[in-house]
Amino acid sequence: MTFIVAKDLEKSYQVGEVMVTALKGVSFTIETSSFVSFIGPSGSGKTTLLNLIGCLDKPTSGSLTIGDTDIRSFNRRQSANFRGHSIGFIFQDFNLLPVLTVYENIEYPLLMVQNTPAAERKKRVTELLEAVGMSSQSSKYPDQISGGQKQRVAVARALVTNPKLVLADEPTANLDHETAYRVLELMKKMRDELQTTFIFSTHDQKIVGEAEILYTLEDGKLISRQVKGEAHHA
Amino acid sequence: MLKILQIALRNLLRYKRRTLLTASLITVGVVFVLLFMSVSGSFKNMMVGQITDSMLGHLQVHRKGYVASIDNLPLTLNMKAKAVHRLQEILDRQPEIEASSPRIKFGAMFSNYTETSNVRLNGVVPEKEFATVPLLSSRITEGRKTLKRGEILVPALLSKGMKVKVDDTVVIIATNKDGSVNGRQFVVAGILDGITGPGGRDGYLHFDDAVELLRMEEAEVSEIAIRLKNFDSLHSFSSRLEGIVAGEMNKENKPLFEIHTWEKLSPFFNISKMIDLMTLSIKLMLTMIVLISITNVMIMAVYERIREIGTIAAIGTLPGKILSMFVVEGFLLGVFGAIIGGLVAMALVKIVNIAHLTFDFGQQKDLLLVAQLHPKDLLFISITVIVVSVIASLYPAVKASRMDPIQALRHV
Numbered sequence A: 001m002t003f004i005v006a007k008d009l010e011k012s013y014q015v016g017e018v019m020v021t022a023l024k025g026v027s028f029t030i031e032t033s034s035f036v037s038f039i040g041p042s043g044s045g046k047t048t049l050l051n052l053i054g055c056l057d058k059p060t061s062g063s064l065t066i067g068d069t070d071i072r073s074f075n076r077r078q079s080a081n082f083r084g085h086s087i088g089f090i091f092q093d094f095n096l097l098p099v100l101t102v103y104e105n106i107e108y109p110l111l112m113v114q115n116t117p118a119a120e121r122k123k124r125v126t127e128l129l130e131a132v133g134m135s136s137q138s139s140k141y142p143d144q145i146s147g148g149q150k151q152r153v154a155v156a157r158a159l160v161t162n163p164k165l166v167l168a169d170e171p172t173a174n175l176d177h178e179t180a181y182r183v184l185e186l187m188k189k190m191r192d193e194l195q196t197t198f199i200f201s202t203h204d205q206k207i208v209g210e211a212e213i214l215y216t217l218e219d220g221k222l223i224s225r226q227v228k229g230e231a232h233h234a
Numbered sequence B: 001m002l003k004i005l006q007i008a009l010r011n012l013l014r015y016k017r018r019t020l021l022t023a024s025l026i027t028v029g030v031v032f033v034l035l036f037m038s039v040s041g042s043f044k045n046m047m048v049g050q051i052t053d054s055m056l057g058h059l060q061v062h063r064k065g066y067v068a069s070i071d072n073l074p075l076t077l078n079m080k081a082k083a084v085h086r087l088q089e090i091l092d093r094q095p096e097i098e099a100s101s102p103r104i105k106f107g108a109m110f111s112n113y114t115e116t117s118n119v120r121l122n123g124v125v126p127e128k129e130f131a132t133v134p135l136l137s138s139r140i141t142e143g144r145k146t147l148k149r150g151e152i153l154v155p156a157l158l159s160k161g162m163k164v165k166v167d168d169t170v171v172i173i174a175t176n177k178d179g180s181v182n183g184r185q186f187v188v189a190g191i192l193d194g195i196t197g198p199g200g201r202d203g204y205l206h207f208d209d210a211v212e213l214l215r216m217e218e219a220e221v222s223e224i225a226i227r228l229k230n231f232d233s234l235h236s237f238s239s240r241l242e243g244i245v246a247g248e249m250n251k252e253n254k255p256l257f258e259i260h261t262w263e264k265l266s267p268f269f270n271i272s273k274m275i276d277l278m279t280l281s282i283k284l285m286l287t288m289i290v291l292i293s294i295t296n297v298m299i300m301a302v303y304e305r306i307r308e309i310g311t312i313a314a315i316g317t318l319p320g321k322i323l324s325m326f327v328v329e330g331f332l333l334g335v336f337g338a339i340i341g342g343l344v345a346m347a348l349v350k351i352v353n354i355a356h357l358t359f360d361f362g363q364q365k366d367l368l369l370v371a372q373l374h375p376k377d378l379l380f381i382s383i384t385v386i387v388v389s390v391i392a393s394l395y396p397a398v399k400a401s402r403m404d405p406i407q408a409l410r411h412v
């Protein structure tokens, strides 16, 4: 089932006197529950594209729909609501809140964004802690756990609200290869369990193999689309 | 909301030293203001007490127009016997009044048989006068603390200048309102310490002696001094009494009486006003301290947490919640400062009182400084500090809540 449709997406930034065009007419479709990666060198427009899909930014031109919703029409508040209810975010620097424990970090979106009742929160957080293998560390603070563990917590935080889509901008850039590989395995496992659509970006050739659909970006343009594995065809 | 409080608290604890510094700055400010208020407030109350209780009374009633020319002690502007009678009836009906004292004020010549000088005198009914201005007897430094007929209380300055001692005989010569002169002998009953302010160097004699000396057919009264049971009700009582006596008219249908509270009669009121003004400016300074220090620390907090703000904004936290996180943080800082400051101030006030500090005011020596911290003031200052803290954190909090998540996340 088609989930995301992007047509002729352009995004330009005004930098002083000059216009920098980060995306130059990007079109693609992404199916529900797929595991998609955008790969490309630094500056190729990966973050810009993920920001557009993540309703953090608006395209200069072109159209973008996520699950039949045209996200260009959103105002600030609608964008925030859409992000809070439909999208999970995983960041390159993990971005856990340092004053919250592992448990509380995972609970945050349920408590502070979705106002989920306490019993439901507890159930969800416990499930996710279990799923990412962090149950034993739940009362530790982020500065007491390793990078890989932090990213596991971040994966749990992104998934705790059961979003339709998880966006991860270079989620493994700050991890060693072994750990990066495990985090991707975890993401894939969660996709299999929850049927969530995962989109991540990377410039690391070594982990590219983990993606099932691979888009290559270069200088703001999509230059190739590769499909691996068997389950997902465009 | 509980979570927001918890997050704010943990963020404060995260920068312990800075939090401590800001909270202690507020604490010091609060302590300073409260201490100043309690000491200056008690000082003021004591001064006011000295003035009202040893001379003026809490308020006074005169015939309309008397106070405007009070320096001349005009006998022609005394209240007539009938008016005094009516006024006394009115006053007797007021339950707030503890005591009242009619006075005949006049200027006279004072002679010790070799020299003559001017003196301002009050003819008073001793029991009433001592009840209305209870500290008067403490001003009598030599002689008897009573006043019988034929006796006079001589102000200290005059007694020194004229070399008059207790039990000496002196002559008082007065001109009555018709211009005829009359003299009488008096025995000095006591020497009266002078105090600052008008009337502070007046002598006292018996009401009936004054009536005789001035050859009044019926007793005419210059003023009636009033002491209330509760000083705090002064203004409400005074305006109520004004309303009541406003109905009392003379033959030309003009108001008969005028009422003045002690403030309008004593220049000390200006000093008291100045103390109030100083208190106000110190309060304003505290407000500024709180405003600036909280704004400063919250701006720092926002700046340091830009990426965190970007993160929570990106994952869908609404601006209002981000705003409240920072406002609650400022609020907590204010609460800490107010509570610790209040406690320290209470302790210091206790210490001041235990230390038994004394001071002099005019002729009065060794007045005990009693610092008093009113719960009302404590509450007012605490609430002010907390409200100002919230206001001070609003600007940084609004900035945080309006941050663009992309820019915030890009921030290093």
Ligand SMILES: Nc1ncnc2c1ncn2[C@@H]1O[C@H](COP(=O)(O)OP(=O)(O)O)[C@@H](O)[C@H]1O
Residues within 6 Å of the ligand: A013, A014, A015, A020, A021, A022, A040, A041, A042, A043, A044, A045, A046, A047, A048, A049
């Ligand atoms: N907010 C911005 N303002 C100006 N230029 C930007 C901004 N964001 C990205 N760019 C520019 O757009 C281009 C693509 O950037 P980005 O999407 O971050 O690439 P990537 O994530 O692949 O490294 C770069 O040239 C970058 O300098």
Ligand SMILES: [Mg+2]
Residues within 6 Å of the ligand: A046, A047, A048, A169, A170
């Ligand atoms: Mg990037």
